[in-house]
Amino acid sequence: MPAVTSVRPDGVGVITLDSPPVNSLGSDLVTSFMQEFPKLVEDPKVKAIVVTGKGALFCGGAEITEFAVMVAMGAEKFKETNPVAHLSKMMDLIDASPKTVVAALNGPALGGGAEVSLACHYRVAAPKSSVGFPEVNLGLLPGAQGTQRLPRVAPLPTAMTMILQGKPLNAEAARKNGIVDVVAKGDVLEEAAEFALSHPPAPISKREVPKTNRFMVAAGALESGLNTAVKAAPLMIAPRSIIKCFEAACSKKSFREGVQVELEEFSKLVFSVESAALRHLFLSERLAQKVPGVNEKPAPLKKIGILGAGLMGGGIAMCFVQKGVPVVLKDAKQEWLDGGMKKIVSLWEGQLKKGRLSKEKFKQYMSLLKPTLDYGDFKDVDMVIEAVPEIMDLKKQVFLDIEKSTKPDAFICTNTSGLNIDDIAAVLKDPSRVMGTHFFSPANVMQLLENIRTAKSSNRTLSTGMAMAKLISKKVVMVGNCDGFVGNRMLAPYAGEAKMLVEEGATIEQIDKAAQTFGMAMGPMALGDLVGLELFWKQRQAANDMKKQTKTYYGPYELTDWLCEQGRYGLKTPDPKIKANGRGVFIHRGREKFVDPEVVAKLEEIRKTKGVTARPVSDEEIVERLFFPLINEGFKILEEGYVARSSDVDIVYIYGYGFPPSKGGPMFFAENYVGFKKILEKLKIYGAQAKERFTKNPHYLPIDYFEPSKLLEACVAKEGTKVFPGQTLIDVVLKDFRKQSPGPGPFSKL
Ligand SMILES: C[C@H](O)CC(=O)SCCNC(=O)CCNC(=O)[C@H](O)C(C)(C)COP(=O)(O)OP(=O)(O)OC[C@H]1O[C@@H](n2cnc3c(N)ncnc32)[C@H](O)[C@@H]1OP(=O)(O)O
Numbered sequence: 001m002p003a004v005t006s007v008r009p010d011g012v013g014v015i016t017l018d019s020p021p022v023n024s025l026g027s028d029l030v031t032s033f034m035q036e037f038p039k040l041v042e043d044p045k046v047k048a049i050v051v052t053g054k055g056a057l058f059c060g061g062a063e064i065t066e067f068a069v070m071v072a073m074g075a076e077k078f079k080e081t082n083p084v085a086h087l088s089k090m091m092d093l094i095d096a097s098p099k100t101v102v103a104a105l106n107g108p109a110l111g112g113g114a115e116v117s118l119a120c121h122y123r124v125a126a127p128k129s130s131v132g133f134p135e136v137n138l139g140l141l142p143g144a145q146g147t148q149r150l151p152r153v154a155p156l157p158t159a160m161t162m163i164l165q166g167k168p169l170n171a172e173a174a175r176k177n178g179i180v181d182v183v184a185k186g187d188v189l190e191e192a193a194e195f196a197l198s199h200p201p202a203p204i205s206k207r208e209v210p211k212t213n214r215f216m217v218a219a220g221a222l223e224s225g226l227n228t229a230v231k232a233a234p235l236m237i238a239p240r241s242i243i244k245c246f247e248a249a250c251s252k253k254s255f256r257e258g259v260q261v262e263l264e265e266f267s268k269l270v271f272s273v274e275s276a277a278l279r280h281l282f283l284s285e286r287l288a289q290k291v292p293g294v295n296e297k298p299a300p301l302k303k304i305g306i307l308g309a310g311l312m313g314g315g316i317a318m319c320f321v322q323k324g325v326p327v328v329l330k331d332a333k334q335e336w337l338d339g340g341m342k343k344i345v346s347l348w349e350g351q352l353k354k355g356r357l358s359k360e361k362f363k364q365y366m367s368l369l370k371p372t373l374d375y376g377d378f379k380d381v382d383m384v385i386e387a388v389p390e391i392m393d394l395k396k397q398v399f400l401d402i403e404k405s406t407k408p409d410a411f412i413c414t415n416t417s418g419l420n421i422d423d424i425a426a427v428l429k430d431p432s433r434v435m436g437t438h439f440f441s442p443a444n445v446m447q448l449l450e451n452i453r454t455a456k457s458s459n460r461t462l463s464t465g466m467a468m469a470k471l472i473s474k475k476v477v478m479v480g481n482c483d484g485f486v487g488n489r490m491l492a493p494y495a496g497e498a499k500m501l502v503e504e505g506a507t508i509e510q511i512d513k514a515a516q517t518f519g520m521a522m523g524p525m526a527l528g529d530l531v532g533l534e535l536f537w538k539q540r541q542a543a544n545d546m547k548k549q550t551k552t553y554y555g556p557y558e559l560t561d562w563l564c565e566q567g568r569y570g571l572k573t574p575d576p577k578i579k580a581n582g583r584g585v586f587i588h589r590g591r592e593k594f595v596d597p598e599v600v601a602k603l604e605e606i607r608k609t610k611g612v613t614a615r616p617v618s619d620e621e622i623v624e625r626l627f628f629p630l631i632n633e634g635f636k637i638l639e640e641g642y643v644a645r646s647s648d649v650d651i652v653y654i655y656g657y658g659f660p661p662s663k664g665g666p667m668f669f670a671e672n673y674v675g676f677k678k679i680l681e682k683l684k685i686y687g688a689q690a691k692e693r694f695t696k697n698p699h700y701l702p703i704d705y706f707e708p709s710k711l712l713e714a715c716v717a718k719e720g721t722k723v724f725p726g727q728t729l730i731d732v733v734l735k736d737f738r739k740q741s742p743g744p745g746p747f748s749k750l
Pocket of ligand 1: 021022024057060061062063064065084087108110111112113115134135138140141142143144146283286287
């Protein structure tokens with residue numbers, strides 16, 4: 001029963017939203033509420049009503065999965081059966097109650113949940129509860145009267161921040177801003193009941209918008225709010241619609257007319273591809289935590305050992321300590337350990353200075369972090385994450401050392417961006433304890449974690465690895481052990497094409513600008529400087545083949561080699577001579593960067609040697625050549641079975657590589673923005689050009705990333721086929737594909 005009612009001895013009727021896990025307002029709950037609520041209104045024993053939520057939340061908002069169903073119904077059907085209009089009716093029902101209705105906020109009230117609370121006449125909140133409107137993160141706006149009710153109780157700047165930026169307020173802040181009437185001192189339900197019995201009905205819909213809010217709108221506050229929101233997320237379309245709703249609320253329009261504007265704007269947004277992309281992202285993040293075949297209970301992680309106090313190891317250590325987990329941080333030399341600790345402490349001190357960290361927390365962090373040179377300190381850790389340099393023999397050696405110094409059931413993770421983890425694990429007596437963890441740098445900041453399963457990782461190792469990611473609040477995806485895993489393998493053709501386009505005549509700035517206009521957080525050339533140009537240069541040196549095209553390195557190598565030979569690795573190599581912060585393709589000064597004329601001259605020289613005449617390259621060509629081979633590689637990883645589903649690839653790219661969320665990730669983008677057929681056609685065209693280049697010009701090497709994926713071809717054949725709302729066609733095709741021709745990866749047969 002999704003809405004459960006009871007009548008207390010004091011005559012307060014309680015209606016509880018009871019729809020686990022988050023009491024989302026699915027059609028069942030709304031229908032049940034609309035049946036049960038009038039019974040309380042009509043019951044002569046009931047003097048007043050309290051609305052509350054079961055469990056830890058008041059309500060997590062509208063049922064997100066139902067939006068895809070609405071969209072699948074089509075615009076015409078949507079008009080007739082619009083479930084958000086239905087939800088809006090639920091608000092009217094509460095609002096119109098002749099008996100006082102109080103929301104007892106037992107926990108967070110989000111989106112539609114916050115709207116339910118505002119439809120109630122008053123709000124009494126538990127201290128740990130909060131009120132928020134995260135709809136904008138889904139490309140939506142509050143569609144059940146929230147845009148009209150909030151500016152009637154809260155100052156406009158607060159309302160704008162909450163709805164335009166999706167920032168929630170805690171109970172006390174909500175009280176200060178007029179959204180909550182009382183923060184409970186004791187039992188929230190008791191206090192809400194008491195409040196309900198002693199206050200008359202007072203629906204927000206009947207209130208005038210405060211004059212200050214009207215003045216602020218007249219003075220242009222909405223435009224500046226919009227500018228801030230657009231600057232933060234230029235590709236989002238929801239903020240413009242939100243502004244229209246605020247305009248309606250603060251104009252001479254009636255509450256009802258405002259609600260109508262809101263409904264129209266909401267309906268437009270829910271059908272937009274941007275909203276579909278962001279909803280896909282929300283659900284995909286949660287789906288990624290469910291790894292096929294991994295079902296054992298994770299082991300508790302009470303203490304962690306980190307090996308290597310460098311940039312990566314230090315960042316990983318911070319992640320655990322900041323969640324209250326004790327860490328032993330070990331390195332081989334005192335100076336390395338001191339350097340690592342100094343960096344960590346200076347980061348925390350910086351936060352302390354900015355007021356983002358309290359003194360108590362700082363002290364707590366310091367007490368949880370133990371630097372050591374002694375492997376003996378690993379004796380009681382539950383997991384070791386090694387983050388020593390990417391040298392196979394070194395990794396194997398430290399694995400043996402870890403094995404000697406840890407409990408036999410401690411998990412051992414190797415942090416690598418590309419080494420073969422099966423090979424590393426093979427040195428141990430029990431390789432089932434091992435999995436890979438590919439953290440992104442800086443590990444304490446970047447959200448993504450690629451967990452890598454080896455052929456021998458045990459079920460418990462994998463489930464504990466996933467729990468570990470949750471513990472430190474990472475967006476996690478489990479992938480198989482292929483070259484470059486998912487992220488770097490897909491990045492290789494992207495980076496390769498960027499270098500190729502530059503040789504053909506596009507400028508370095510043009511490449512990055514085109515990628516950023518597409519929505520990437522940064523362009524491929526700047527990314528190379530950030531990650532460090534020496535990474536793959538050293539890997540190629542170690543492999544004794546500087547010209548080999550691999551799954552992790554493609555494209556012309558002359559410019560990169562020239563830069564690396566001079567020690568110009570990118571941002572991390574300062575050049576005191578020119579007082580720059582770093583030198584790679586760009587010269588970096590603070591946050592500014594510019595292309596070094598020496599690099600441009602070197603490029604000219606390389607072109608001359610190779611007999612290449614620079615030509616103008618269009619932005620359209622840049623975007624297609626950067627992203628289509630990257631997407632093609634994503635299809636290949638899926639068809640080979642190195643990742644469970646297409647949405648996992650999307651998560652990797654959005655949280656690890658700055659792919660624009662409003663495009664839903666590369667695989668969502670392929671299916672919903674471009675279409676499989678166009679991608680296939682373009683791959684063939686650019687592939688033929690690349691082949692010609694390599695056959696005619698001995699300076700170029702053959703590349704395979706334009707070779708179309710078989711899964712992509714299978715998707716082209718099925719393009720246009722309808723799938724269940726919320727499913728992707730790629731995954732539907734993939735299921736059959738894997739049955740017919742399972743690949744070598746671990747997910748092929750799961
Ligand atoms: C008309 C209206 O104005 C429009 C709207 O209301 S749109 C919806 C607005 N609400 C939101 O965006 C809130 C989304 N939810 C959240 O932020 C978080 O889930 C939360 C803070 C509520 C709880 O977080 P947490 O405890 O970490 O649990 P979390 O793992 O995220 O969610 C638990 C489960 O509930 C599901 N869920 C959460 N909110 C949901 C929602 N609004 N609809 C459907 N499912 C939801 C998750 O998908 C997950 O499902 P799973 O168990 O199958 O993986």
